[in-house]
Amino acid sequence: MTELSKVLRETSPGALSFWCPGCRDSNTIRHGSGPGPRWGWNGNTEHPTFTPSVLARTGHYVPGHENGSCWCTYYQEHPDEPRDFACGICHTFVTDGHIQYLSDCTHELAGQTVPMVAFPEDW
Numbered sequence: 568m569t570e571l572s573k574v575l576r577e578t579s580p581g582a583l584s585f586w587c588p589g590c591r592d593s594n595t596i597r598h599g600s601g602p603g604p605r606w607g608w609n610g611n612t613e614h615p616t617f618t619p620s621v622l623a624r625t626g627h628y629v630p631g632h633e634n635g636s637c638w639c640t641y642y643q644e645h646p647d648e649p650r651d652f653a654c655g656i657c658h659t660f661v662t663d664g665h666i667q668y669l670s671d672c673t674h675e676l677a678g679q680t681v682p683m684v685a686f687p688e689d690w
């Protein structure tokens with residue numbers, strides 16, 4: 568793992584991670600050449616721009632997910648567990664060091680644009 572800047576890390580060759588304050592988790596895109604979808608990156612580590620948009624789905628929002636086993640059902644069965652995870656959609660444009668959350672996000676930052684933030688200390 569290489570810390571490229573406060574807001575950007577290279578978690579493996581070609582894999583760039585940034586902290587998503589909406590998901591409270593890291594989002595990762597891949598750039599350069601190689602298998603799988605690849606994003607454009609402007610090469611700026613402080614104020615990155617990625618193209619096209621970044622779409623992350625978790626839990627029952629993942630296409631092909633089998634109903635009946637996701638965070639929703641887990642917390643239904645374990646109501647006393649702290650809710651650190653949630654099923655969701657996170658759809659963002661990262662432009663010039665800002666994260667624009669599209670309206671299809673399931674978290675509270677949907678429709679907002681926020682500056683990229685540093686990774687938490689313990690990440």
Ligand SMILES: [Zn+2]
Pocket residue numbers: 587588589590591594623657658
């Ligand atoms: Zn997110």
Ligand SMILES: [Zn+2]
Pocket residue numbers: 626627628637638639640654
């Ligand atoms: Zn769910």
